[in-house]
Amino acid sequence: MEGINSFNQEHDPQSPVIGTNDRRLNYWRQTSFRHSQDPPFTPISHDSAIPLLTRSVSGIDMPPDIYSYENDSDEKRSSSDLVSAISIFRVLRSGGRQMKGLFVMISLNVAYSTAELGIGLFTGRVGLVSDAFHLTFGCGLLTFSLFAMAASRNKADRVYTYGYKRLEVLAAFTNALFLLFLSFSLAVEALHAFIQDESEHKHYLIVSAVTNLLVNLIGVWFFRNYARVNLVYRKAEDMNYHSVCLHVLADSIRSAGLILASWFLSLGVKNAEVLCLGIVSVAVFMIVMPLFRATGAILLQMAPASIPNSALSKCSRQISGRADVSELSQARFWEFVPGHAIGSLSLKVKNGVDDRPVLQFVHSTYHDLGIQNLTVQTD
Numbered sequence: 001m002e003g004i005n006s007f008n009q010e011h012d013p014q015s016p017v018i019g020t021n022d023r024r025l026n027y028w029r030q031t032s033f034r035h036s037q038d039p040p041f042t043p044i045s046h047d048s049a050i051p052l053l054t055r056s057v058s059g060i061d062m063p064p065d066i067y068s069y070e071n072d073s074d075e076k077r078s079s080s081d082l083v084s085a086i087s088i089f090r091v092l093r094s095g096g097r098q099m100k101g102l103f104v105m106i107s108l109n110v111a112y113s114t115a116e117l118g119i120g121l122f123t124g125r126v127g128l129v130s131d132a133f134h135l136t137f138g139c140g141l142l143t144f145s146l147f148a149m150a151a152s153r154n155k156a157d158r159v160y161t162y163g164y165k166r167l168e169v170l171a172a173f174t175n176a177l178f179l180l181f182l183s184f185s186l187a188v189e190a191l192h193a194f195i196q197d198e199s200e201h202k203h204y205l206i207v208s209a210v211t212n213l214l215v216n217l218i219g220v221w222f223f224r225n226y227a228r229v230n231l232v233y234r235k236a237e238d239m240n241y242h243s244v245c246l247h248v249l250a251d252s253i254r255s256a257g258l259i260l261a262s263w264f265l266s267l268g269v270k271n272a273e274v275l276c277l278g279i280v281s282v283a284v285f286m287i288v289m290p291l292f293r294a295t296g297a298i299l300l301q302m303a304p305a306s307i308p309n310s311a312l313s314k315c316s317r318q319i320s321g322r323a324d325v326s327e328l329s330q331a332r333f334w335e336f337v338p339g340h341a342i343g344s345l346s347l348k349v350k351n352g353v354d355d356r357p358v359l360q361f362v363h364s365t366y367h368d369l370g371i372q373n374l375t376v377q378t379d
């Protein structure tokens with residue numbers, strides 16, 4: 001009650017006197033509400049027939065006129081969205097080498113796909129139109145990766161309390177999923193080429209493939225530091241950059257396969273298109289699977305890949321073996337982004353034992369293992 005008595009407020013002499021045991025003052029001591037910088041104010045009801053606060057089974061219902069947060073929520077949300085969009089454009093302008101390189105590559109692909117679509121519609125060649133739509137869809141995914149690079153720099157807020165870093169993981173997973181579908185479509189195209197007459201192969205696509213290969217090689221040069229299949233991800237940015245590199249690398253392999261197929265067909269090699277497309281399909285599948293597994297494990301909140309399961313089990317046995325701990329249960333560990341592991345567990349301490357040394361031991365044990373954020377519930 002000392003905290004209640006510390007309020008120095010001036011009340012109207014005609015208002016009823018509020019004692020220190022009044023629950024209306026206790027209501028203002030709740031720590032879950034956000035207080036403004038104005039002096040504390042205690043609402044007083046002059047009508048005894050209408051209670052200021054009502055209790056229910058679930059908690060306390062607030063009168064609608066005390067706070068104006070709900071009335072201003074839509075306006076604040078729209079203003080915050082506008083500020084976020086402006087900040088993203090500022091980040092794009094002041095971004096690093098990878099962001100600027102990706103923006104240049106997207107611009108080149110958009111210009112090339114637009115020209116290819118126009119030529120295909122004008123000449124009536126379905127192959128050019130199909131390839132233009134393929135490039136357009138790929139540009140959309142690369143644009144999402146660029147957006148994730150810019151948005152992930154925003155700080156955490158009340159809605160996204162962990163921040164926006166996981167957008168990079170989501171963008172990498174989307175690129176990996178697209179590349180898996182690309183591998184499947186190439187396999188179907190190879191099967192279709194095996195069934196149909198290869199004399200109907202469109203040799204004019206070699207010009208489109210050469211141009212597309214040159215554009216993609218520029219992207220590979222921008223992200224050459226990530227041109228590896230098995231990459232150790234230390235940050236969320238590594239996943240996104242790696243997915244962009246694999247995206248343009250897979251497109252380059254596809255273009256190279258089409259060039260080789262056209263060249264072999266001109267030399268009279270039988271089943272050249274089937275062979276080249278089959279090899280490209282297998283190559284794309286093999287280079288993208290490690291990224292797909294890594295991003296999927298994070299989005300599914302699997303146990304951190306950087307921490308062995310035997311180490312987590314050993315920590316659990318060490319904590320359960322303490323004399324002041326009776327039970328350890330509901331131990332869950334996952335990776336929010338690469339390099340940021342989170343955990344939670346329930347701990348039952350024996351009666352009459354101070355739980356502070358136990359909590360200190362638990363936190364230090366898992367922190368040494370690599371768990372940055374740990375939530376422990378004690379009973």
